[in-house]
Amino acid sequence: MPVREREMQVLRAGQVFDGERFVGSRGSAVDVVLDGDTVVRLGPPQDYASEVTVRDLGDATVLPGLVDGHQHLTWDCSPDPLAWHADHDDEELLQQGRDNARRALAAGVTTVRDLGGRHLLTVQLRDELAGDPTAGPTLLAAGPALTTSGGHCWFLGGECADEDALRAAVSRLVAAGADVVKVMATGGQLTPGSAPHESQFGVTELRAVVESAHAAGLPVAAHAHGTGGVADALTAGVDTIEHCSFMSAEGIAEDTALVDRLAASGTPLSLTGGYITGLPVPPAIAIRMPALLAHLRRLVEAGANCFLSTDAGISPAKPHDVMVLGATQLVSMMGLTADTALRLCTSAPADGMGIADRAGRLRAGMPADLLVVAGRADDDAEALLRPVLVLHGGVIVTSSGASDPLRH
Numbered sequence: 062m063p064v065r066e067r068e069m070q071v072l073r074a075g076q077v078f079d080g081e082r083f084v085g086s087r088g089s090a091v092d093v094v095l096d097g098d099t100v101v102r103l104g105p106p107q108d109y110a111s112e113v114t115v116r117d118l119g120d121a122t123v124l125p126g127l128v129d130g131h132q133h134l135t136w137d138c139s140p141d142p143l144a145w146h147a148d149h150d151d152e153e154l155l156q157q158g159r160d161n162a163r164r165a166l167a168a169g170v171t172t173v174r175d176l177g178g179r180h181l182l183t184v185q186l187r188d189e190l191a192g193d194p195t196a197g198p199t200l201l202a203a204g205p206a207l208t209t210s211g212g213h214c215w216f217l218g219g220e221c222a223d224e225d226a227l228r229a230a231v232s233r234l235v236a237a238g239a240d241v242v243k244v245m246a247t248g249g250q251l252t253p254g255s256a257p258h259e260s261q262f263g264v265t266e267l268r269a270v271v272e273s274a275h276a277a278g279l280p281v282a283a284h285a286h287g288t289g290g291v292a293d294a295l296t297a298g299v300d301t302i303e304h305c306s307f308m309s310a311e312g313i314a315e316d317t318a319l320v321d322r323l324a325a326s327g328t329p330l331s332l333t334g335g336y337i338t339g340l341p342v343p344p345a346i347a348i349r350m351p352a353l354l355a356h357l358r359r360l361v362e363a364g365a366n367c368f369l370s371t372d373a374g375i376s377p378a379k380p381h382d383v384m385v386l387g388a389t390q391l392v393s394m395m396g397l398t399a400d401t402a403l404r405l406c407t408s409a410p411a412d413g414m415g416i417a418d419r420a421g422r423l424r425a426g427m428p429a430d431l432l433v434v435a436g437r438a439d440d441d442a443e444a445l446l447r448p449v450l451v452l453h454g455g456v457i458v459t460s461s462g463a464s465d466p467l468r469h
């Protein structure tokens with residue numbers, strides 16, 4: 062395990078995105094000052110004591126590490142997740158999780174919330190990764206998603222027949238140290254016999270989950286595609302609504318009243334995006350893509366409390382570092398500005414997941430989790446695809462080597 066760097070270091074760059082806005086004007090650099098694992102200052106260049114390391118990164122952008130609120134680290138991105146789980150034992154799934162965690166971190170995703178792995182493997186992975194900042198992102202784990210008998214993702218081990226079973230399952234997850242409870246309000250496209258537009262649990266069952274999780278201090282993330290499931294999740298008071306895609310049997314069922322209700326509620330919506338174009342995505346998503354993009358843009362424009370997350374792991378088009386691509390696609394496919402797109406990948410998910418004290422912003426007192434990319438991200442969102450340096454807990458995880466003018 063690497064020794065944490067305790068000394069002061071300064072990252073000097075042409076541009077900084079602080080999680081909400083770009084800081085710094087052309088021609089004047091910005092310093093991000095780190096003391097060990099903590100950010101201590103953001104501001105104009107200063108003179109520093111001779112023992113302080115100053116990295117002049119030139120025409121680069123420093124950002125907070127990205128925050129992906131919905132991944133599946135122990136999944137292998139194959140077209141058939143059911144077969145993957147049937148054919149591989151726990152140790153193989155864990156090894157896949159370790160590899161995926163490294164891949165996410167290398168791209169600059171420094172915080173990941175895992176919303177569904179078999180039994181308690183992701184809780185185990187979280188604890189393992191916590192010992193080494195270079196091994197993977199800071200992880201929050203749900204364990205298995207709670208679902209109906211034979212329902213969406215039943216193969217993770219979270220089947221619950223009724224309200225009592227849901228309460229008991231939440232208690233078990235709390236005892237096991239889960240960070241969040243994931244519940245499948247509707248079906249999904251990956252599980253045979255399950256349909257995304259159909260509700261699995263109703264308001265009563267979802268409320269039972271919310272009550273028991275909140276009593277133990279845990280938030281609830283509800284997977285919801287169909288409008289019935291989205292509305293029920295909202296009514297039940299879940300903490301994040303995952304996907305929120307408004308899928309119907311044939312397409313996307315726009316529902317202006319529900320969009321307005323979602324926006325007025327302020328409930329964080331974890332919108333799914335980011336995929337490698339040209340690789341297979343689930344067919345139900347592929348045929349709906351143009352309508353889905355328009356729907357997601359409508360949610361953002363309505364002022365709903367949105368953030369981007371990727372659902373990485375569920376298909377070949379969604380590797381665990383796909384969030385950087387997702388950030389660029391918010392600009393290229395949805396027409397958002399670069400600062401809005403980056404906010405949806407940093408401070409917005411941190412706020413939405415209740416971890417704003419630990420992730421998503423660059424300011425004094427925050428962990429030194431940073432992504433440095435080549436070029437100016439305000440002009441060119443694709444700069445996100447050119448990582449120069451990634452730090453996690455103040456430790457350099459990856460360095461491209463292309464720009465390392467270290468000087469004292």
Ligand SMILES: [Zn+2]
Pocket residue numbers: 131132133176177372
């Ligand atoms: Zn998912």
